[in-house]
Amino acid sequence: MSLRRALLGLVIVATGRLLRAEDLRVDLNTYNSADGLSVTSPSVNTGLDLDPRTKLSLRYTLDAVSAASYDYARGKTHAKDPARAPGTCFNCHTGVDAMSGATRDYRETRQQVDFGVRRRVDESEAKAGYTRSQENDYLSEALSVGGSLDFFGRNTTVSLSGTRMSDASTAVWKRSVTRSLLTHGVDLGLTQVLGRGTQARWTLAYADAQGYLADPYAFVQIANNTSQPLAARHPEGRQRLDAVMAFKQALPLQSAFELDYRYYQDSWEVRGHTVEFALSAQRGDWLLEPSYRWYGQSQAYFFKNAYAQDQPYISRDLKLAALTTQMLGVELRGKLSEDVTLSLRYSRYTRQDELDYRLYFADRPSEGVAYQAGLTFE
Amino acid sequence: MSLTLRNTLGILCLGALASGCASVQPWEKDILAEPRMQFRSELLSRRFLDHAVITVEQAEGGDGSAGGGCGCR
Numbered sequence: 001m002s003l004r005r006a007l008l009g010l011v012i013v014a015t016g017r018l019l020r021a022e023d024l025r026v027d028l029n030t031y032n033s034a035d036g037l038s039v040t041s042p043s044v045n046t047g048l049d050l051d052p053r054t055k056l057s058l059r060y061t062l063d064a065v066s067a068a069s070y071d072y073a074r075g076k077t078h079a080k081d082p083a084r085a086p087g088t089c090f091n092c093h094t095g096v097d098a099m100s101g102a103t104r105d106y107r108e109t110r111q112q113v114d115f116g117v118r119r120r121v122d123e124s125e126a127k128a129g130y131t132r133s134q135e136n137d138y139l140s141e142a143l144s145v146g147g148s149l150d151f152f153g154r155n156t157t158v159s160l161s162g163t164r165m166s167d168a169s170t171a172v173w174k175r176s177v178t179r180s181l182l183t184h185g186v187d188l189g190l191t192q193v194l195g196r197g198t199q200a201r202w203t204l205a206y207a208d209a210q211g212y213l214a215d216p217y218a219f220v221q222i223a224n225n226t227s228q229p230l231a232a233r234h235p236e237g238r239q240r241l242d243a244v245m246a247f248k249q250a251l252p253l254q255s256a257f258e259l260d261y262r263y264y265q266d267s268w269e270v271r272g273h274t275v276e277f278a279l280s281a282q283r284g285d286w287l288l289e290p291s292y293r294w295y296g297q298s299q300a301y302f303f304k305n306a307y308a309q310d311q312p313y314i315s316r317d318l319k320l321a322a323l324t325t326q327m328l329g330v331e332l333r334g335k336l337s338e339d340v341t342l343s344l345r346y347s348r349y350t351r352q353d354e355l356d357y358r359l360y361f362a363d364r365p366s367e368g369v370a371y372q373a374g375l376t377f378e
Numbered sequence: 379m380s381l382t383l384r385n386t387l388g389i390l391c392l393g394a395l396a397s398g399c400a401s402v403q404p405w406e407k408d409i410l411a412e413p414r415m416q417f418r419s420e421l422l423s424r425r426f427l428d429h430a431v432i433t434v435e436q437a438e439g440g441d442g443s444a445g446g447g448c449g450c451r
Binding site: 027041063155185195196199201207240242243246255258260264266270272274276281287318323329333347351368 | 403406418419422423427431433435436438
């Protein structure tokens, strides 16, 4: 972590204290996968009440990534010099890009700043936010506006929000070419109290992305031709739709369970189902919450494990394959003192698919472990 | 898309049906205010995990964001 980033974090903390921020939260998240990916992500989150109705929030996040989730550089041929042996790109490109595996040993950082403002008036709330995320080869900026209305004695809340996001990527070996992506999204939500210990939430989300949706570092081998791989090509438009339902029920002995379901579909013909179950056990100011998450998706219509011939869209992005994942986790939250709250979480994540990884010259990306710790000062 | 519309409209209709059936008074919301009743989508720890899984899974969204936002996707 550079001195400049550490100082920025300290400035946010100090600013929050100087302005008598209502709350301050500091988090440290780590993720390590069995195939070598390591992510360390500290973040600072602070809130400030301008007046009883208006609240500002500011969040700074740093992702420090090292090694690749899977080294499919070993299966790639150099873009400008196809005669070069596959997997030798790391000799001249160091520190290129995280997930593309364009190098054998890289380090990459991503910085994100989130700024938000909320104002509540009677039964309604309006909010606006700005997010900026930057990497050495990627810049993303998002603006969002939204609001919510309470009805029926605050037993029903309807929310609506819209987001406009602009992304720009520039491959490190070709800085003169900038690829852009523009995404517009809208979310409609309904939260309903169903009883003294029962509530549910429904969300419908739609987003339209137009622009460059491929990976500038990814190349695809056609048949047995290893000397002239082709750059991955994805459609330059994607529409996605999510329908989410969450149900929370209080149980005896100060406990509760939550059941979440998400249906996903996009115009690349990927269909996804996410089911998540959590049990919460509360003892005084402490809460223990084990959870289980299952996800399954079908593959994109143009994805293939291996291509016999060129076609309009080609990709070996593992995200576009048919796959299932599972996540087991447990979280502990509670008060250390009157104004300090601690949260600790452990998660184990596994992926299963039917792909032939010999074609990727790579190990199967199988599992990872995340540790998370957070302190909130109120 | 027809299947999607049917599914999503069904989910929304369930929500609409549920609306209005509650008559919980403000002084009866003590349980709902407890930490155990917080929806998991509101937890700050979810942000990191959500960001981690979108590097593996194609599905995203439904959490108020437009998705995307980094080159790791």
